[in-house]
Amino acid sequence: MDDQELGFKAGDVIEVMDATNREWWWGRVADGQGWFPASFVRLRVNQDEPVDEEALRVGLQGPEAGDVEAQSSKDQMRTNVINEILSTERDYIKHLRDICEGYIRQCRRRADMFSEEQLRTIFGNIEDIYRCQRAFVRALEQRFNREQPHLSELGACFLEHQADFQIYSEYCNNHPNACVELSRLAKLSKYVYFFEACRLLQKMIDISLDGFLLTPVQKICKYPLQLAELLKYTHPQHRDFKDVEAALHAMKNVAQLINERKRRLENIDKIAHWQSCIEDWEGEDLLVRSSELIYAGELTRITQPQAKSQQRMSFLFDHQLIFCKKDLLRRDVLYYKGRVGMDGLEVVDLEDGKDRGLHVSVKNAFRLHCRPTGESHLLCARKPEQKQRWLKALAREREQVRLDQETGFSITELQRKRAMLSASKQAAGKPKALGRPYYLTRQRHPALPTSSPQQQGSVLAEPKRKPTTFWHSISRLAPFRSSCRPPAHPWWD
Incomplete structure (x- = not known):
């Protein structure tokens, strides 16, 4: 020793x-x-x-003395975790205040350098986050037991403010746009000097603005870790145990929701590009109502009044079902052939046999029916298992719409315009028919999700174009071979 x-x-x-x-x-x-x-x-x-x-x-x-000592140690660890939560929250509030007062306030004074739309792109809704976090910290401090910190009940604070944390979704989704805009401004010396002057006046640490703006993204992901640590040192008999347990579950859901929304918004660019590659598109843009591809595959559409059968590539998005037709020669080119709005429709599973409405025999069929208007669409799959996949996908589409309504998810007009503008720029100068459009395909069929709507089987991908066999087939015809042979000459023999 x-x-x-x-x-x-x-x-x-x-x-x-x-x-x-x-x-x-x-x-x-x-x-x-x-x-x-x-x-x-x-x-x-x-x-x-x-x-x-x-x-x-x-x-x-004895065993009782050992339990008392273990509990005392656990209480001390719980006190440490609570102090850590409060300390980091106070530091975070100061950080947000510095951004709002040190940067945004100064930027608004320079209307010659920044427009309101530009400030919204750079800073997102960080001012809303600042207001919500101040209310959250006040609630934490009210529930903090100064005499016996380990008896503090913080779980209820997280449960009361869990809805407020969803505003981080908008901020996280906008953050990549902020980085792009700051990267553009960093090439202009007057903006570099301006941002540096803002930092020095506010007496902030030597970190660039994009580094400061990353903090809210990191913060929302840290809450589940802090609550898991708090739960670890909370005795099951503690009054705060159930609330901390529920808060941990709630904050995990918030983080999952933010990740899901980020994924959805990343997909809208692909959806916009896919639409730009569809020939003869009619009506409103896909992104006006939809933001998620649920399922895709071939269906036979039987239409009235002659019960005409039409083979269609069908794409199920939230709120609508899109029908397309493949080009006869270029199978990777699609033509728009209509859509069906899914809101208000009822899915009817049909037995194999004769359909009473159209008086035709159907197999692996289901009907989309609207009771108020009487509108009806009869669709058939090739195989029974394909029909079951479609029925499950249609149920998922309704569940996705319900979740979006509950969580308030929607695409803003600005996001839709940016996606469509980006798609039009990519398509500019390149004929649709000669290009290689993004094609919506299905992967090898996975186990269909039952509870988590974000696990989709359909993805946006760019396939490898298969070489056409048209001219190869033509060249095999005898008349073409004989007529294309050169004339015989004596000196060639």
Whole structure:
């Protein structure tokens, strides 16, 4: 043992003289003093109570004394976690205030350099986040027990404000746009000097603006980790246990919702590009009502009044079903052939046999029926398993719409315009018929999701074009071969 290390045995009472270091404390016991590991001892709650050395001695401790010591250690760890949560929240509030007062306020004074739309792109809704976080911190401090921190009940605060945390979704989705705009402004010296002056006036640390704006994205992902740590050191009998457990589940859902919305918004560019590659598109843009591809595959559409059968590539999005027709020669080119709005429609599973409405025999069929208007669409799949996939996909589409309504998810007009503008720029100067359009295909059929709507089987992809066999087939015809042969010449023989 080192000369400066303090030797002690179980049951010894150590007088702590220096506890500035978290891991090693300087203390005195009997006639000796030195360094000792803080994790090997526990603090006495009442320094005046007499010490029962026999009760504290490890070898002679009963089960009740051991439980008390373990609980005391757990309470101390819970106190540490609570202090960490409050400390980081106060630091975060200061960080948000510096951005709002140090940058946004100064930018608004320079209308010659920044428009409101530009400020919205750079800073998103960070001012809304600042207001919500201030209310959240006030609620945390009201529930903080200063005398006995481990008895603080913070779980209820997270549950009360869980809806407010959803505003982070808009911020996280906008953050890539902010990075692009800041990268563009960084090439202009006057903006570089301006942002640096803002930082110095607010006395902020030496980090670029894009670094400061990343903090909210990191913060919302940290809450589940903090709550998991708090739950770890919360006794099941603690009054806060159930609330912390529920809060952890709620914040995980918030983080999952934000990730799902981010994925959805990333897909709208692909959907816009796919639409731009469809020939003869009619009506409103897909993104006006839809933002998610649910399922895709071939269906036979039987239409009235002659019960005409039409083979169609069908694409089920939220709120609508799109019908397309393949080009006879170029199978990777699609022509728009109509759509069906899914809102208000009822899915009817039909048995194989004769359909009463159209008086035709159907197999693997189902009907989309609207009771108020009487509108009806009869669709048939090739195989029974394909029909079942479609029925499950149609149920998922309704569930997706319901979840979007509950969570308030929607595509803004600005996001839709940006996606369509980007798609039009990609298509500019390139004929649709000669290009390689994005094609909506199905992967190998996975297990269809039952609870998590974000696990989709349909994806946007760019397939490899298969070489056409048309001219190869033509060249095999005998008349073409004989007529294309060169004339015979004597000196060739």
